Amino acid sequence: MINRRATITAITGLGVAGLASGCLSAGSTNNSNSDGSAATGPGKKTVSVMYGLGPDTEPGFKADVKKWAAANGITVDFIKAAAWDTEIRTKVQGGNPPDVGLFPQPGLMCDLAKQGKLVAFDAATVATNKETLVPGIVDAGTCADGKVYGLPNEVSVKSVLWTDAPAFKAAGYTAPKTLDELLTLTEKIKADGKAPWCIAAESGAATGWPITDWLEDLVLRFAGPENYDKWVKGELKFNSPEIKPAWEYFEKIAFGKDNVRGGTKSIVATNFQTGGNAMFAQPPGCYLFKQATFVANKGGFPDSVIAKLDTTTGPLPFPAKTEGDNPVLIGGDIAAAFNNDPNTLKLRNFIASKENGVEQAKNGAFSPHKTADVSLLPNKTLQTIASDVLYKATAARFDGSDLMPAKVGAGTFWTEPVKWISGQQDLNTTLTNIDDSFPKTGS
The missing domain is CATH 3.40.190.10 (Periplasmic binding protein-like II)
Incomplete structure (x- = not known):
């Protein structure tokens, strides 16, 4: 999280502007079941996830996902992006996106959703998450068509x-x-x-x-x-x-x-x-x-x-x-799926769930779920911010510049x-x- 803005910098205006202009038409991913339902079949044995997490969040994220993957008989291929916007653009243009992507910018995610590159969450999964998420967080992953394409892995608190x-x-x-x-x-x-x-x-x-x-x-x-x-x-x-x-x-x-x-x-x-x-x-x-x-x-x-x-x-x-x-202002990384393979959707859904985040919390990352165990956070300072700022929020809103x-x-x-x-x-x-x-x- 600490280096996220440094990886965006000047390339964002070029990279994301290109996305918004519709230059990603090449290499379209087949997302015919965009209602969030999974394709039939056993699913991939190896699922890739691409992210731009900083050194404070990455180790815990990988530990949480590896534990889940082992329990589910899945291998996860972790892809770290040094410059998220440029690298995801290149992969999508080349028809080789990851299975799951963690977007620091919901606006970019919705650009891709509009072009049919992403698979929406199903209504039942959204409803389950909404029960425990801080009010307003679901809105950050909701795009113009009213569907939810992304839900957060973790959040930072800006207020x-x-x-x-x-x-x-x-x-x-x-x-x-x-x-x-x-x-x-x-x-x-x-x-x-x-x-x-x-x-x-x-x-x-x-x-x-x-x-x-x-x-x-x-x-x-x-x-x-x-x-x-x-x-x-x-x-x-x-x-x-x-x-x-x-x-x-x-x-x-x-x-x-x-x-x-x-x-x-x-x-x-x-x-x-x-x-x-x-x-x-x-x-x-x-x-x-x-x-x-x-x-x-x-x-x-x-x-x-x-x-x-x-x-x-x-x-x-x-x-x-x-x-x-x-109200509370937050940033974070939002999990979205590039295909409807059953194991792709399972991984995305786990990342967005209240069950995720145990090891990340130990490294100081905040779960977006109010039910999270704040005692896992490494010090009283972060525990207080979680309990008194984030989880008492009457409304949470994602960083506005990342949505524009x-x-x-x-x-x-x-x-x-x-x-x-x-x-x-x-x-x-x-x-x-x-x-x-x-x-x-x-x-």
């Missing part, structure tokens, strides 16, 4: 504020429960002569994507889940009265004088993985950092912090607009905010430019 727990407590600060309280806390920290925030958006050729996580979380809160869905589909404009307040709130945080360590323009020059590490300096360089849970893995927070995560950090739920409301057309989600939604934050253009220009880039219906 988290990180603190240095001892420093935060010593300064007398308390967790904000609402967005208004978060603004009040920001002002209090600043009044104490300290920098409230570390905000980081540098990611090489993908610089800007971390800001999308901020804005998606805020859209969920200001506009609500239903309007969030309309927004990612292009039915609500970025500059609409429903969506713009999220940007205006972020502007208060990121553009406020002395709110951000290094100033507003430093945001796009500060690395997204290590940008919060200044919290742990003496004295702290900032007191708040918003980032997904991957930052608590190696390559994110300093090793010395990760080694004592439960005492060094104090993660807080990203506040609601109104106390009691609890690639030209926007991995294009202007990354690049236009960078220009805004850098002082090259104002907010209205930023929003209008993104809206103008959104593909028109039917195009």
